[in-house]
Amino acid sequence: MTTVESNVRIIDRKRDEVYNFLSDISNLERVAPPGKVKEFTINGESFSFNIEGIGELNVRLSEKIPSESLLFESEGRAPFRFSFRVKLNSPEPSVTEMRLEMNAALNPFMKTMLGEYLQSGIDKAAEELSLKLSRHV
Numbered sequence: 001m002t003t004v005e006s007n008v009r010i011i012d013r014k015r016d017e018v019y020n021f022l023s024d025i026s027n028l029e030r031v032a033p034p035g036k037v038k039e040f041t042i043n044g045e046s047f048s049f050n051i052e053g054i055g056e057l058n059v060r061l062s063e064k065i066p067s068e069s070l071l072f073e074s075e076g077r078a079p080f081r082f083s084f085r086v087k088l089n090s091p092e093p094s095v096t097e098m099r100l101e102m103n104a105a106l107n108p109f110m111k112t113m114l115g116e117y118l119q120s121g122i123d124k125a126a127e128e129l130s131l132k133l134s135r136h137v
Contacts, residue, residue: 002111004118006100006126011133015090018098018133019067022086031132046075054079081105098133100126 011018021027025047029040032049039056040049046060057078063071072084082104089097100122106114 002104002106004102004122006122009098009126009130011096011098011130013096013133014094015067015088015096018096019088021133022070023064025061030136031129080110098126098130
């Protein structure tokens with residue numbers, strides 16, 4: 001299993017507000033990267049979407065630890081199995097620290113090809129998500 005973690009990002013919102021926003025799957029389309037994510041569909045605690053160049057991904061919200069973390073896991077057909085955890089912390093009452101962690105089942109060849117891409121991708125995703133959460137929550 002390959003693990004990549006983002007840098008810690010600061011969100012000028014209370015941790016409970018950030019957690020509640022992210023745990024409502026219907027909000028996730030609002031914070032998805034524009035132009036890259038298409039055909040976003042929700043079905044209970046699961047959602048699917050298309051990413052240009054990758055194809056359709058199916059993900060379910062599999063674990064919620066109130067105001068601390070959310071775990072999303074791939075399901076169905078995907079180029080590789082992965083999970084994505086959002087970790088939240090509050091250094092101050094009105095500020096949230098967020099870190100993203102991705103675990104991916106990559107064979108050595110895929111790890112060599114995608115390792116740097118996954119790290120830069122998760123850092124960029126954390127940065128964009130923190131900016132959007134500061135505006136939307």
